[in-house]
Amino acid sequence: MSLLVIGSVALDTIRTPHGEAREVLGGSAVYFAVAASFLTAVRMIAVVGEDFGEGPLSQLRARGIDLSGLQVAAGRTFRWSGEYSDDLNQRSTIATHLNVFESFRPRFEPGDRNVSHLFLGNVDPDLQRFALNETKPALSACDTMNFWIEQKIDSIKRLLPAVSGLLVNESEVRLLAGEPNMFVAARRILDLGLRFLVVKRGQYGAALFVGGRYFAVPAYPVEKPIDPTGAGDSFAGGFMGHLARTGRDDAATLRQAMVYGAVLGSFSVEDFSIRRFALVTPQAIEARCADLRGFMSLDGSGT
């Protein structure tokens, strides 16, 4: 089994009520790969600029992530800066400079043609479909965002029947379906040809829709959230990492993958960038997963 992620690598500048972090490692492929790396081998296809430097790279190498697909392009690395409200629930973007990410085109190696698991981070849906056609994975999932839903809805609707699953947040699923009720929206989106849909709900956990059935996982309790950036991508990394590790995609495995997603997401928000992951161990992940299973257990015991 192998897990390939295609997405963004960015240098983020983030202000929250808990402080500020300048030019720290971020981007969907980074959070995803770091989270998934605790569960399975991960390879990343992404682009950085000539200014990226060795510091951020070494953080990714330390997690054993295969970086041979990381292109270094002439120009500057993608930069994003944003600010969070006091309760961390509202985010406003201060600046987005796509830089080298604007003309990013993934390049594949022969080994990518038989990858078992693929995650398409939030990039242009036409690029997502190109990557899917190039790799033909056994199981694939993608993310998207409001910008693409508003600009390229037809491209997304062509993409969805070709992927196994979609992971999006609650406002995105509503916008994509043109329907305010999450349950109705989920059914409409599954009808486009997806096998599963994951709706990420932040501090309220996440919902899984598969085979006409609904599953809800609560968020792992975080008493001191520092920075929500990347929580959704870390969730996706935990979720896809568990699927790749087990090589299964039955309903029970998808539900267990939701627990790993919630737990990897919970670590992500406990510090800026991917810093918190430097202190995470497989044992700490399993302990939180056992706790989380207990939080949803009707007999009051963990499983």
Next chain:
Amino acid sequence: MSLLVIGSVALDTIRTPHGEAREVLGGSAVYFAVAASFLTAVRMIAVVGEDFGEGPLSQLRARGIDLSGLQVAAGRTFRWSGEYSDDLNQRSTIATHLNVFESFRPRFEPGDRNVSHLFLGNVDPDLQRFALNETKPALSACDTMNFWIEQKIDSIKRLLPAVSGLLVNESEVRLLAGEPNMFVAARRILDLGLRFLVVKRGQYGAALFVGGRYFAVPAYPVEKPIDPTGAGDSFAGGFMGHLARTGRDDAATLRQAMVYGAVLGSFSVEDFSIRRFALVTPQAIEARCADLRGFMSLDGSGT
């Protein structure tokens, strides 16, 4: 086992994106008692005005609710009118006329002195404490609201060590604890001397804190919510109804009670006032409870 509720009876005028209902039966004691009546015998102590009439009364009698503690006072019945936003998540009050509810003072009968279960709906915390002292139940729970937290925090802090549990919504638990994080806030409030705390989170379900442990129940999926008024009181009715019916209050029973709370709350929002409950059967409640247990089951099966 017996269940007594003390709270408000109101005539509500409600506008939602789905329509308007004028002068319909509402109030915390009404929603609570109707929901609980599917699970156990309920007695209500409340007040109405001389204008209340037989129509609303017959709706309560049809549910077998003991109305011998319902006072009819000189004056008009409590009236509330409000309006909901398009997504039903925001509520604005148009008018509140307390009328006879302003000088409500519960009157008890000898039988109330050995009631096993008591729910103190959202009234003045001094009145809640008076009712608790008069009835000395084996298990009691109360609700409160922002108004009392802001006006009478000391009274609430005297009340809480005397009740078994508190059921409030998320913004109320934060306000009461003076702490934005729900998990930290919950711990602080339990430290005031409560055995359990239920945090109602609307469409995101509810959280239970008991004995240092956390439990989360998702909301039962409602595809066409019509009117959220009374959902929290209906939740409380289902929760307390299950506790009264079983006569138990161990951790597993409290968790099962959360499922009943979520299910009774889900019926409540499917029509204005208590209309939806006219079509509810014990079988329909059990079916939704089985579904809801399935939505949180890691092996994909209901229990």
